[in-house]
Amino acid sequence: MSLFSDNIRALRVRNKISQEKLAEQLQITRGRYVKYEDGTSEAPYDILKRMALYFHISIDLLLSVDVRKINIEDLIKLENNRLLLPIQIDSSGENIIEVVTQKVKAGYLSGYADPEYIESLQQISLPFLGSGKHRGFPVEGDSMPPHEEGSIIVGRYVENLGEVQDGKTYILITKNHGMVYKRLNKNKKNTLVLESDNSFYPHFEVKFSEILEIWEYQCNIGRTDTKQPLTEMESLKGILLELKREVLEIKGQRVQ
Known part of the structure; x- marks a missing residue:
C-alpha cells in the first residue's frame, strides 16, 4: 500500500x-x-x-x-483549506519558534508542510513577541540593509493575503523564487511587487498563486554592531544643521 x-x-x-x-x-x-x-x-x-x-x-x-x-489538531488551518501549517508548542502550551538555519534552508521548500521536518528545526523562545505563530529565517546577501547575511529574521505567520500591508517587509516562501525577504506592495490585482531596500537590486513581481507562505517581519537576530552609513537624507540633514549652527555662531559674534 x-x-x-x-x-x-x-x-x-x-x-x-x-x-x-x-x-x-x-x-x-x-x-x-x-x-x-x-x-x-x-x-x-x-x-x-x-x-x-x-x-x-x-x-x-x-x-x-x-x-x-501527527495530531491534526496541532496544525494551523489556512483559508480555503489551502494547506495545514505544522506548529509546535512547549509544555505551557505556548508556540515554539522554529529557526530555519542556513544549513537546512534548502530543504524548507519541500519540508514546510512536513511536521517531522519542522520538528527537526532548531528552536528558540522570544516571549516579547506576543501572540501569533512565529518562525526564524536566514538572511542572504545585502539587498535588505541593515539586515546582513548571517542574521535571522523572525516573522509572524500571515494567514490571509488580505493582511499584507503596502510598504512593510515580509519573508515569502514561493514556488519559483524560493525564500525571499522583501518590502511588499499590492499595486496589481493578484500580484505582489517585491522591492529591495538596496536600490541596486531591481524589484520583481510574484503572483498570489506562487506563494506558499508569508511571514511578517517582527524582529532581527544578528551578531554585528557595525554602524550603518548615513542615507542621503540624513547626510543632507546633517549639513543643514551644521550650517544653522555656524549662522548662529556668526550672529552671536556680531552681538558681542
Whole structure:
C-alpha cells in the first residue's frame, strides 16, 4: 500500500466513518473508493481535492506525510483549506519558534508542510513577541540593509493575503523564487511587487498563486554592531544643521 492509501484509511478510521459512507460523501462508488484505500488505483486530482476538503487536510500532506504520526489538531488551518501549517508548542502550551538555519534552508521548500521536518528545526523562545505563530529565517546577501547575511529574521505567520500591508517587509516562501525577504506592495490585482531596500537590486513581481507562505517581519537576530552609513537624507540633514549652527555662531559674534 502507498502512503496515500495508509493515510486515507487512517483518517477514515479516525473519523469513524465506513467506506460506503465516505464514498457517498466523495460522490463515488464504494468499489472505486476501495481501490484507492487498498492502493490498486490512483485517485485523480478532483477526488484528491474532495478528500482534502472532507478531512480538512491539504493534498500535499495526504500524499507526502504519514498522518498516523501527527495530531491534526496541532496544525494551523489556512483559508480555503489551502494547506495545514505544522506548529509546535512547549509544555505551557505556548508556540515554539522554529529557526530555519542556513544549513537546512534548502530543504524548507519541500519540508514546510512536513511536521517531522519542522520538528527537526532548531528552536528558540522570544516571549516579547506576543501572540501569533512565529518562525526564524536566514538572511542572504545585502539587498535588505541593515539586515546582513548571517542574521535571522523572525516573522509572524500571515494567514490571509488580505493582511499584507503596502510598504512593510515580509519573508515569502514561493514556488519559483524560493525564500525571499522583501518590502511588499499590492499595486496589481493578484500580484505582489517585491522591492529591495538596496536600490541596486531591481524589484520583481510574484503572483498570489506562487506563494506558499508569508511571514511578517517582527524582529532581527544578528551578531554585528557595525554602524550603518548615513542615507542621503540624513547626510543632507546633517549639513543643514551644521550650517544653522555656524549662522548662529556668526550672529552671536556680531552681538558681542
